[in-house]
Amino acid sequence: MSIERILVADDEESIRWVLSKSLIKKGFQVDLAEDGNQALSRFSSNHYDLAVLDIKMPGLQGLELLKQVQEEYPETLVIIMTAESTMDNAVAAMKNGAYDYLTKPFDLDALDAIILKAQKAAEVTEQIGHLKEELQEQYSFGRSIIGNSQPMQEVYKTLGRVAPSDVTVLVTGESGTGKELIARAIHYNSPRLGKPFIAINCAAIPRDLLESELFGHERGAFTGATERKAGKFEQANGGTLLLDEIGDMPLELQAKLLRVLQEKEITRTGGSQTLKIDVRIVAATNQNIAKLVEEKMFREDLYYRLNVVPINLPSLRKRKDDIPALVDFFLQRTQQDLGISIIECSKEALALFKRHSWPGNIRELENVIKRAALLSPNHVLMPTDFPGLLSGKGTASQDESLETLVSRKLENSLAQMDLQELDNLYEMVLHQVERPLINIILNQTRGNQVRTAEILGINRNTLRKKIKVLEIEVKRGD
Numbered sequence: 001m002s003i004e005r006i007l008v009a010d011d012e013e014s015i016r017w018v019l020s021k022s023l024i025k026k027g028f029q030v031d032l033a034e035d036g037n038q039a040l041s042r043f044s045s046n047h048y049d050l051a052v053l054d055i056k057m058p059g060l061q062g063l064e065l066l067k068q069v070q071e072e073y074p075e076t077l078v079i080i081m082t083a084e085s086t087m088d089n090a091v092a093a094m095k096n097g098a099y100d101y102l103t104k105p106f107d108l109d110a111l112d113a114i115i116l117k118a119q120k121a122a123e124v125t126e127q128i129g130h131l132k133e134e135l136q137e138q139y140s141f142g143r144s145i146i147g148n149s150q151p152m153q154e155v156y157k158t159l160g161r162v163a164p165s166d167v168t169v170l171v172t173g174e175s176g177t178g179k180e181l182i183a184r185a186i187h188y189n190s191p192r193l194g195k196p197f198i199a200i201n202c203a204a205i206p207r208d209l210l211e212s213e214l215f216g217h218e219r220g221a222f223t224g225a226t227e228r229k230a231g232k233f234e235q236a237n238g239g240t241l242l243l244d245e246i247g248d249m250p251l252e253l254q255a256k257l258l259r260v261l262q263e264k265e266i267t268r269t270g271g272s273q274t275l276k277i278d279v280r281i282v283a284a285t286n287q288n289i290a291k292l293v294e295e296k297m298f299r300e301d302l303y304y305r306l307n308v309v310p311i312n313l314p315s316l317r318k319r320k321d322d323i324p325a326l327v328d329f330f331l332q333r334t335q336q337d338l339g340i341s342i343i344e345c346s347k348e349a350l351a352l353f354k355r356h357s358w359p360g361n362i363r364e365l366e367n368v369i370k371r372a373a374l375l376s377p378n379h380v381l382m383p384t385d386f387p388g389l390l391s392g393k394g395t396a397s398q399d400e401s402l403e404t405l406v407s408r409k410l411e412n413s414l415a416q417m418d419l420q421e422l423d424n425l426y427e428m429v430l431h432q433v434e435r436p437l438i439n440i441i442l443n444q445t446r447g448n449q450v451r452t453a454e455i456l457g458i459n460r461n462t463l464r465k466k467i468k469v470l471e472i473e474v475k476r477g478d
């Protein structure tokens with residue numbers, strides 16, 4: 001983040017005038033405030049990289065203002081201006097986290113010098129941040145894509161062609177085929193690699209929260225919004241945003257997303273200021289979006305905007321030649337991660353793998369290997385080390401009870417949320433269950449609310465209220 005937008009707050013008009021004139025001349029965007037309260041309200045609708053605040057103003061004083069800005073907008077650097085006679089205040093300002101202070105009267109060169117210093121510091125911090133992330137990324141992720149089969153070669157070709165540009169990519173494929181891995185590979189092979197890669201799972205986040213997760217919100221935008229929060233688009237600025245499970249995005253949000261993609265700017269929920277964003281979009285889904293479009297569950301215009309270049313990942317059963325290499329890779333990784341001694345896979349076990357249909361694809365293979373490497377007393381893994389595959393049943397996930405399934409989904413979902421920020425988690429989760437339940441029964445009864453209430457075993461009025469609160473659309477059949 002470099003310094004672009006600056007707030008100047010001073011009750012003396014001449015100071016405001018001189019500062020803004022000089023800063024604007026240097027190419028900064030400048031906003032002005034006459035007192036502390038006005039300064040705070042500017043903050044609520046704009047993002048400032050730097051604020052130059054007079055310490056003595058009517059209403060909210062500079063030091064108090066500094067404290068509030070520090071708390072709510074910690075990314076904003078603050079320079080305090082003080083008159084010579086209040087040197088103690090300057091010390092207090094620095095102790096309270098001001099970036100620097102200026103003693104009045106000052107000449108403009110002094111301010112320039114501080115801004116230049118801040119700019120350099122911001123750039124270095126940013127670079128270090130990205131380097132760190134990148135290192136973490138390399139270590140934690142490995143990022144190797146394994147597989148040389150024909151269908152994977154096609155994937156690599158497309159990847160190599162699209163990665164260097166900003167073109168939008170839609171990655172499709174069954175669950176566990178490596179969609180997120182490919183999305184990361186696109187980012188790390190693009191000129192944006194030094195900038196953030198941010199992923200958001202549209203299916204795991206409750207729809208009531210998804211909008212503010214994507215676009216951010218201002219403090220007080222809704223109950224529970226106690227802090228201003230940057231959305232994923234803002235976080236990904238300059239980099240790449242993965243919109244995962246895009247097929248699960250509610251229709252209303254699809255409309256807003258389309259607008260954002262067209263206009264390349266966002267408005268935080270509850271805010272008025274628009275922010276320019278520069279984000280490369282990769283979307284991923286395991287659903288057939290073309291079919292969703294036909295069923296009017298997905299906007300056609302958004303589909304075309306996202307599907308500029310499609311990459312379809314082959315299921316594992318279509319590239320069984322890759323199994324041995326993948327097995328080796330996961331065995332090695334398991335050994336590294338767990339610090340266990342070398343384990344191999346027998347020919348018989350490999351043959352078993354080639355017969356299995358892998359409904360959970362690479363992820364299933366990875367889990368199966370990890371589990372066996374952990375549990376098996378053998379040095380060489382035998383078919384008996386894979387009882388799940390021997391029984392000929394599908395994966396565990398297909399035999400799961402509803403409760404297990406829900407609890408697993410819920411766990412994933414909660415892991416993505418900032419629980420401290422929520423004050424109505426219980427209700428939100430219940431809505432997620434109520435909405436599909438009511439929808440399904442309404443569909444089955446062709447929109448007959450009396451029948452639906454009966455089947456659900458709830459009062460008709462209760463159902464009517466729920467339909468309203470949950471914003472369920474009732475389609476009447478014949």
Ligand SMILES: Nc1ncnc2c1ncn2[C@@H]1O[C@H](COP(=O)(O)OP(=O)(O)OP(=O)(O)O)[C@@H](O)[C@H]1O
Pocket residue numbers: 144145146147173174175176177178179180181182286329362363366
């Ligand atoms: N070609 C590959 N080489 C090595 N590892 C892979 C490959 N493809 C997938 N994986 C691994 O398999 C796991 C699942 O991959 P990923 O999460 O990218 O799949 P996905 O398609 O996004 O799955 P889902 O639809 O369930 O979200 C990850 O641990 C990933 O590292």
Ligand SMILES: [Mg+2]
Pocket residue numbers: 179180244
């Ligand atoms: Mg995924």
